[in-house]
Amino acid sequence: MNIRNKNVLVTGASRGLGRALAEHLAAAGARVVGVARGEVELVAAMSAIRAAGGEAHAVVADVAAKDAVARIAGQAAALVGPIDILIHNASTLGPTPLRLLLDTECEDLGAVLETNLVGPFRLTKLIAGPMALRGDGVIVFISSDAATSAYPRWGAYGAAKAAQDHLARILAAELEGTGVRVFAVDPGEMDTAMHAAAIPDADRAALARPADTARAIAAMIGDPARAGSGARLEAATWGPAVTS
Numbered sequence: 001m002n003i004r005n006k007n008v009l010v011t012g013a014s015r016g017l018g019r020a021l022a023e024h025l026a027a028a029g030a031r032v033v034g035v036a037r038g039e040v041e042l043v044a045a046m047s048a049i050r051a052a053g054g055e056a057h058a059v060v061a062d063v064a065a066k067d068a069v070a071r072i073a074g075q076a077a078a079l080v081g082p083i084d085i086l087i088h089n090a091s092t093l094g095p096t097p098l099r100l101l102l103d104t105e106c107e108d109l110g111a112v113l114e115t116n117l118v119g120p121f122r123l124t125k126l127i128a129g130p131m132a133l134r135g136d137g138v139i140v141f142i143s144s145d146a147a148t149s150a151y152p153r154w155g156a157y158g159a160a161k162a163a164q165d166h167l168a169r170i171l172a173a174e175l176e177g178t179g180v181r182v183f184a185v186d187p188g189e190m191d192t193a194m195h196a197a198a199i200p201d202a203d204r205a206a207l208a209r210p211a212d213t214a215r216a217i218a219a220m221i222g223d224p225a226r227a228g229s230g231a232r233l234e235a236a237t238w239g240p241a242v243t244s
């Protein structure tokens with residue numbers, strides 16, 4: 001898939017990986033709609049993309065809010081047209097410092113699931129159908145190694161990411177033959193606000209830069225042969241295609 005002139009919706013686009021994805025895809029010629037709750041940070045991020053010559057629009061909304069999801073899809077379509085590429089990147093850890101599961105309130109687990117699983121599901125329901133009718137589209141779920149490794153204190157987040165991975169796999173199976181490709185990506189450890197909140201004493205020099213991770217994910221979007229529907233990929237091991 002050529003990213004130029006594609007309409008892209010990125011959740012969590014005001015900072016970290018989402019902002020880097022918005023910047024990279026807009027620089028590649030996509031029309032980007034970015035979503036986040038914090039208006040000031042989101043508008044600044046989208047304005048910076050426009051100042052650099054790209055097209056980017058801000059939709060201030062909470063992906064976990066049931067009533068906001070139809071507005072996100074509607075505003076995005078009104079701003080750029082039908083969405084070709086949907087990237088579920090917005091995510092929450094739940095309360096930090098991270099807690100053992102038995103110390104986690106049920107309400108906190110529920111809130112993490114609303115942001116990391118149910119909200120993306122609601123948005124997918126609105127956007128994947130039109131993609132299937134057009135016979136073209138890509139849906140990317142940003143995952144985590146916490147989806148596959150049982151890290152103590154990462155229970156709510158890890159369970160939500162594991163469920164999101166499986167949701168992506170089942171969507172991919174159900175959408176087979178429609179032209180809609182669905183895959184999940186573990187971005188690896190990146191130097192972002194979320195990482196700092198989870199592991200404040202991490203060696204930041206050892207963490208990936210979101211811009212490098214965004215470049216790898218954009219390459220996956222453009223490469224259906226290597227990033228097929230139903231795949232779960234790792235940005236850290238995604239290298240250039242090997243040609244013989």
Ligand SMILES: NC(=O)c1ccc[n+]([C@@H]2O[C@H](COP(=O)([O-])OP(=O)(O)OC[C@H]3O[C@@H](n4cnc5c(N)ncnc54)[C@H](OP(=O)(O)O)[C@@H]3O)[C@@H](O)[C@H]2O)c1
Pocket residue numbers: 011012013014015016017018035036037038039041061062063064088089090091092115142143144145186187188189190191192193194195
């Ligand atoms: N950083 C890492 O090392 C790492 C490792 C593995 C996986 N990941 C995954 O990579 C993705 C990006 O993480 P990151 O580190 O870049 O996070 P980040 O720096 O904390 O940025 C999160 C973004 O999501 C937005 N957001 C959060 N909750 C939202 C909600 N309910 N509705 C709308 N927007 C929301 C935030 O803006 P507002 O707060 O203003 O809404 C912000 O734009 C996430 O899916 C994360 O789970 C990260």
